[in-house]
Amino acid sequence: MNYRHMLSLVALGTIGTLQGQNAPYWQQKVDYKMEVNMDVKNYQYTGKQELTYTNNAPDTLKVVFYHLFLNAFQPGSEMDIRLQNILDPDSRMVTKKEVDGKTIKESRIASLKPEEIGYLKVNNLTQDGTPVKYHTEGTILKVELNKPIAPHSSTVFRMDFAGQAPVMIRRTGRNSPDGVALSMSQWYPKLAEYDYRGWNTSEYIGREFYGVWGNFDVKITLDKDYIVGGSGYLQNKNEIGFGYEDTGVKVPKVKGNTRTWHFYAPMVHDFTWAADPQFIHDKLDAGDGVTLHFLYKKYPEIWKRIQGDMLKTFEFYNQFVGPYPWQQYSFIQGGDGGMEYAMCTLIKGEDDYRSLLGTAIHELGHAWFQHILASDETLYPWLDEGFTTYIQDLATSRITGEAPFVSLYRSYDRYVKSKYEETPTHHSDRFNTNYAYSTSAYVKGSLFLRQLEYIIGEKQVEKTLQLYFKKFAFKHPQPHDLIRCAEEVSGMQLGWYLNEFMQTPDHVDYAVDKVEGKGAQTQITLRRVGRVPLPVDVFVVDKSGKTHYCYIPLRMQFGQKANPYSYERQVFPDWGWAYPTYSFEVAIPFENIQKVIIDPYHISTDIDRSNDTFQP
Numbered sequence: 001m002n003y004r005h006m007l008s009l010v011a012l013g014t015i016g017t018l019q020g021q022n023a024p025y026w027q028q029k030v031d032y033k034m035e036v037n038m039d040v041k042n043y044q045y046t047g048k049q050e051l052t053y054t055n056n057a058p059d060t061l062k063v064v065f066y067h068l069f070l071n072a073f074q075p076g077s078e079m080d081i082r083l084q085n086i087l088d089p090d091s092r093m094v095t096k097k098e099v100d101g102k103t104i105k106e107s108r109i110a111s112l113k114p115e116e117i118g119y120l121k122v123n124n125l126t127q128d129g130t131p132v133k134y135h136t137e138g139t140i141l142k143v144e145l146n147k148p149i150a151p152h153s154s155t156v157f158r159m160d161f162a163g164q165a166p167v168m169i170r171r172t173g174r175n176s177p178d179g180v181a182l183s184m185s186q187w188y189p190k191l192a193e194y195d196y197r198g199w200n201t202s203e204y205i206g207r208e209f210y211g212v213w214g215n216f217d218v219k220i221t222l223d224k225d226y227i228v229g230g231s232g233y234l235q236n237k238n239e240i241g242f243g244y245e246d247t248g249v250k251v252p253k254v255k256g257n258t259r260t261w262h263f264y265a266p267m268v269h270d271f272t273w274a275a276d277p278q279f280i281h282d283k284l285d286a287g288d289g290v291t292l293h294f295l296y297k298k299y300p301e302i303w304k305r306i307q308g309d310m311l312k313t314f315e316f317y318n319q320f321v322g323p324y325p326w327q328q329y330s331f332i333q334g335g336d337g338g339m340e341y342a343m344c345t346l347i348k349g350e351d352d353y354r355s356l357l358g359t360a361i362h363e364l365g366h367a368w369f370q371h372i373l374a375s376d377e378t379l380y381p382w383l384d385e386g387f388t389t390y391i392q393d394l395a396t397s398r399i400t401g402e403a404p405f406v407s408l409y410r411s412y413d414r415y416v417k418s419k420y421e422e423t424p425t426h427h428s429d430r431f432n433t434n435y436a437y438s439t440s441a442y443v444k445g446s447l448f449l450r451q452l453e454y455i456i457g458e459k460q461v462e463k464t465l466q467l468y469f470k471k472f473a474f475k476h477p478q479p480h481d482l483i484r485c486a487e488e489v490s491g492m493q494l495g496w497y498l499n500e501f502m503q504t505p506d507h508v509d510y511a512v513d514k515v516e517g518k519g520a521q522t523q524i525t526l527r528r529v530g531r532v533p534l535p536v537d538v539f540v541v542d543k544s545g546k547t548h549y550c551y552i553p554l555r556m557q558f559g560q561k562a563n564p565y566s567y568e569r570q571v572f573p574d575w576g577w578a579y580p581t582y583s584f585e586v587a588i589p590f591e592n593i594q595k596v597i598i599d600p601y602h603i604s605t606d607i608d609r610s611n612d613t614f615q616p
């Protein structure tokens, strides 16, 4: 089926979505209608929100929760206190000060004045026309319902809210480092997700997001000179005199001081926008009805130059993972680094081409791993950051010719040797350091897939991602869903891999233990030093320079990968997990052995390469 056609069916709710072994899969749905008025002088806005919430859970809901993310940008918030206590605070969120010859890092949130903070205030809230009781704790609003929401029924919430875009501390707010006036992410009261685990009510401390799928209809009224870009399709380009087709055309005069931009974003789980009176707008036809938009004001040469490379990257992701289902994607200058949103990204300008290229390739990858495959970033940041980094490296190598994954292995090795490594099963806000969070999410998460190539083969990993996309687009996949796809594609048992590599503090380390002559044969003994088991590739090179590829499958994988090398392969009996060593014989006399080497192309994450090789 044409994927875009499928999107419209999903949006209409005509496709039943089933998955899993025991319970049928379900997910909540919420449709937003919002009208906001932004005062560009004091960064304050008021809004009306109408939200139609459909409870697809088998449970009756007596309460609902919303996120009020902007409340994090206030002195004394958990985000502020966390900044003051974490060992390695994000450099964007602190100011450095010299005190008695020591560098002290101070939270920028702690010193925000009332007119600089962020806030979201709910002024009244009704459920199906009747006021409900609610209260706010930090960044979470709890609502006690008058009328419980029965399974498979809908209810309508209406609220008035007021907000203030903070001085930019992290991701969102006013006057980005590039001077973009408004970077409006996490800017509206957002319904929390309810899934089989219950309500996701994580306080906003710094880390990422998890949202409810639905349609967003958003009208933004602001100063007539501002140009707006973001999630969704512009509905009234003729009326407001700004066509997304009219590249570079000056906005015509309008009556009054404001204009209203009307956007509609079907089947997304967030809505973000940015605005500036000096935005330059370019667009590129990406084929199949999709347009790439670029909105920027600083470093125009670099932002022009990147467009062709983004088209190549877009084409690669479409073919490698699956077809992009919406008709537009926007690269918008804004924010404080690079951050993915529905149908768009906000990226800091960057005066260095390679740096902007890396960020833009990464953020575009998130259109797939987060905005189509919407895993829970608070619990499994590696599922989107790691997988995005994996396809980012593949896309980058196609553009720059750089070898993929090399720097990732280096980062992982450094991390393992550091004293900061943590098991990637923490909630993403609970890691002791930002370093541990980011290395486990981005680096270990991408090497999870890379190492899966070692187990099932490179082509099979590509097929696994395609199946994962096909089965879980517009859903909330979990780590085991990816594993089940890999099992389906490879015919192997792989549950052990998720557990051993991502849910324990353990490592991969295989060693060549002994190599000895046995008449005309040579016996090779390997040792599993690390606790994470893997199948093993061994190259035995004889003195004529000929390579003999020996493959030892892991017993619990119940299968063999296809031979990835051009050398002839000998498959040996399985190695069971409990056996610390494994011996096998090759038909080469010991005197004729030049070298024995485990995992010769370093595809596994083996943490000690010094014991991988034997040379007589």
Ligand SMILES: [Zn+2]
Residues within 6 Å of the ligand: 362, 366, 384, 385, 388
């Ligand atoms: Zn990312």
